[in-house]
Structure formats: C-alpha cells, structure tokens
Amino acid sequence: MPARIYQRPKNAMQSGRARTSEWVLxxxxSEARKPDPLMGWAGSGDTQQQVQLTFEDCAAAQAYADKYGIDAHIIETPPRRLKLQAYADNFR
Structure with a gap:
C-alpha cells in the first residue's frame, strides 16, 4: 500500500501558521471511486483513504512507514519565499 509523507501547508484563507509543523502520512x-447506484454519491470500498496519521517530524513518519512495511514517498516542503515590499512601492 503506497503512501505519501508531507508537511501540512499553511491555510491560504488565514494568516496563522497553526499545525504547519506537523508531518502527515x-x-x-487502491481503487477508483464509483458512483453509488441509489444515491449517485462517489465512493469506494477502500478504507485506507480515510486514514491520515500525523507525526512531529519527517523521521518519525518515515520510521513508522518502515516499521509497518508501507511504501512511503516523501514530498519535501518548498522553501518559504517572502516578498518584502515597502508601502511606498505602491505609488511608483
């Protein structure tokens, strides 16, 4: 069962950075979603999609994946780029 390990991104709708230091597995x-014949909702019999594990750091997540034989792919966090701009630049 393949998995991915990544760091939670910052919420674009808020300025806070809560829970961005967590790593998620x-x-x-494992199977495609298909529409339910009665209601038409998309669903599947795969219960692993509902599981989301959080860890304090990437090493802990990788150790968990290695311990239980999970084929995990680590997605590195891109570096933060700050756009420093002076208020006076709005009037040039």
Whole structure:
C-alpha cells in the first residue's frame, strides 16, 4: 500500500501558521471511486483513504512507514519565499 509523507501547508484563507509543523502520512487510493447506484454519491470500498496519521517530524513518519512495511514517498516542503515590499512601492 503506497503512501505519501508531507508537511501540512499553511491555510491560504488565514494568516496563522497553526499545525504547519506537523508531518502527515496519507495512503494512496487502491481503487477508483464509483458512483453509488441509489444515491449517485462517489465512493469506494477502500478504507485506507480515510486514514491520515500525523507525526512531529519527517523521521518519525518515515520510521513508522518502515516499521509497518508501507511504501512511503516523501514530498519535501518548498522553501518559504517572502516578498518584502515597502508601502511606498505602491505609488511608483
């Protein structure tokens, strides 16, 4: 069962950085979603998609994946780029 390990991104709708230091282990879907015949909702019998594990650091997540034989792919966090701009630049 393949999985991915990544660091939670900052919420674009808020200025806070809560829970951005957590690392998350998500499982990849093992089967495609299909519409339910009665209601038409998309669903599958794969229960691993509902599991999302959080860890304090990447090493802990990788150790968990190695311990339980999970094929995990680590997605590195891109560096933060700050756009420093003076207020006076708005009037040039």
């Amino acid at each position: 998500d499982f990849a879907p």
